[in-house]
Amino acid sequence: MDKYTEQRIKKLHPSVRNEVKNIIEECNKALTGKAKIRITQGLRTFKEQDDLYNIGRTKKGKKLTRAKGGQSIHNYGFAVDICLIIDNKQASWDTLKDWDNDQVADWFECVKIFAKFGWNWGGNWKNFKDLPHFEKKGYNDWRKLSKLKKDENDYVIL
Numbered sequence: 159m160d161k162y163t164e165q166r167i168k169k170l171h172p173s174v175r176n177e178v179k180n181i182i183e184e185c186n187k188a189l190t191g192k193a194k195i196r197i198t199q200g201l202r203t204f205k206e207q208d209d210l211y212n213i214g215r216t217k218k219g220k221k222l223t224r225a226k227g228g229q230s231i232h233n234y235g236f237a238v239d240i241c242l243i244i245d246n247k248q249a250s251w252d253t254l255k256d257w258d259n260d261q262v263a264d265w266f267e268c269v270k271i272f273a274k275f276g277w278n279w280g281g282n283w284k285n286f287k288d289l290p291h292f293e294k295k296g297y298n299d300w301r302k303l304s305k306l307k308k309d310e311n312d313y314v315i316l
């Protein structure tokens with residue numbers, strides 16, 4: 159597992175850290191070496207989310223998100239975005255490529271493993287597909303999450 163992925167897992171909600179570690183390890187095993195999975199984003203603070211929301215609105219650029227601070231599952235540490243790292247150097251968001259030649263696209267091998275652990279894939283959304291995105295089932299309603307109390311480290315108390 160690469161060090162960026164490891165660092166990002168450590169900032170996820172404490173209740174899913176071990177699980178995500180296991181998912182990543184299982185994905186890397188399934189991909190057999192050429193492609194490795196990397197978490198590009200896990201926890202995002204409310205402030206970081208607001209900054210993102212402002213792009214294309216009060217700041218220059220194309221709109222990136224419809225979620226303000228508190229309205230993304232990333233803000234609670236229950237979502238991750240991934241990419242694949244090919245031959246330990248090049249990042250890829252190709253969801254169709256079969257790097258390990260087992261007749262299943264590597265990205266879909268990861269989707270299946272996430273699903274087995276109870277994580278929804280943004281690629282299954284009807285309106286706005288988010289192919290790199292996964293979120294934990296049962297914790298993917300920001301309205302509910304936003305009502306929970308937080309601990310001293312700013313994680314919601316389940």
Ligand SMILES: [Zn+2]
Nearest residue numbers: 237238239291
């Ligand atoms: Zn995401």
